[in-house]
Amino acid sequence: MAQATISETHTRDLDRDCTTLSRHVLEQLQSFGPEAQDLSALMQRIGLAAKLIARRLSHAGLVDDALGFTGEINVQGEAVKRMDVYAxxxxxxxxxxxxxxxxxxxxEMEKPYYIPENCPIGRYTLLYDPLDGSANVDVDLNVGSIFAVRRQEFYDESHEARDLLQPGDRQIAAGYVLYGASTLLVYSLGQGVHVFVLDPSLGEFVLAQSDVQIPESGQIYSVNEGNFWQWPEGYRQYIREMHRREGYSGRYSGALVADFHRILMQGGVFLYPETVKNPAGKLRLLYEAAPMAFLAEQAGGKASDGQQPILVRQPQALHDRCPLIIGSAADVDFVEACLAESVP
Structure with missing residues (x-):
């Protein structure tokens, strides 16, 4: 009996170590067909990008041109950091x-980057935020990468944005990488949310958790309260209520990936409201809000712009911005209720 138990333990450990990112995609799709093979290879490439960025971050203080700003301004009107360019x-x-x-x-790019040699066979478009929270790099705090996959519908460059200006429910996959004490890759193909950890000894992302579910509610709210007086009244009403409730904690790192990951695991809500300065909101719909909303809903949570689900919001331009309320379903509902009550 003892030998059987030891054998079962070893088998479980080996199964875990062998469930790499590319293998997991094939298992999720239950297919070895062309699309499954392509998506498996695509996720493997995202994993390679994550490894390269993680390596650069781990040496950021030791190599030239890794920290600080480039002196340029990107399409978003923001100062560009060297690690943004690298990522x-x-x-x-x-x-x-x-x-x-x-x-x-x-x-980071005004227009999509076309790869003509891939277009006859490449079936997908990858949308991504290469380094979310890059302001944290210079002080060695968490940062991340966010990605989403959509089917390629046009090869003509004159249609470069038309088929991308679709709601987030058209995404076929989404995820993020969190660079920290360990490097995590979290993704979904529309069949639950799964967490992988980079095992440096194997050089592979290995499955750590399957079918993650956000708790129905939590005791964490994550928001930059420095903008309190620039928010619509409904958000201020929500924060005042949180201040009165015992046991609630404010947690905000300045990186959407890090803050969302905490809420994915522990429950709660992340807020990025519109402000007087940014009345349309600040987060990018296609590169940040929609991919995270896809994950939240796959994990049993919710994501809203305060008026409608993020996944049904229609983008008007490639770099559209929006407010974001995301996390546990009950907590998102409560924020929406505060917003509704504040409307004259």
Whole structure:
């Protein structure tokens, strides 16, 4: 009996170590057909990009041109950090000769990056935020990468944005990488949310948790309260209520990936309201809000812009911004109720 128990333990450990990211995609799709093989290879490439970025971050204080700003301003009107440029170039380099994607769309690029040699066979477009929370890099705090996959519908560059201007429910996959004490990759193909950990000894992302579910409610709210007086009254009403409730904690890191991951695991809500300065909101719909909303709903949570679900919000432009309320279903509902009550 003891020997059987030891054998079962070893088998479980081996199964875990063998469930790599690419294998997991094939198991999720229950297929070895062309699309399953392509998505498996695509996720493997995202994993490679994550490894390269993680390696650069681990040496950021020791190599030239890793920290600080470039002196340039991106399409979003924001100062560009050196690690933003590096991370964006990593994704381009990883996918340029992959045969998997016809184009890449990033918040760091004004227009999609076309890869004509891939277009005859590349079935997908990858949208991504190469380094979310990059302001944290210089002080060695958590940062992340966010990605979403959509089917390529047009090869003509004159249609570069038309088929991307679709609601988030058209995404076929989404996820993020969290760079921290360990490097995590969290993704969904529309069949639950799954967490992988980079095992440096294997050089592989290995399955750590399957079918993660956000708790129905939590005791964490994550928001930059420094903007309190710029918010609509409903958000201020919500925060005042949280201040009165015992046991609630405010947690905010300045990186959407890090804050959302905490809520995915422990429950609660992340808020990024519109402000007087940014009345349309600040987060990018296609690169940040929609991918995270896809994950939240797959994990049993909710994501809203305060008036409608994020996944049904219609983008008007490639770099559209929006407010975001995301996390446990009951907590998102409560924030929405506060907003509704505050409307004259």
């Amino acid at each position: 964006n170039q990593v994704f381009i380099s990883v996918f340029r000769q992959s045969g998997l994607v016809c184009r890449l769309a990033s918040e």
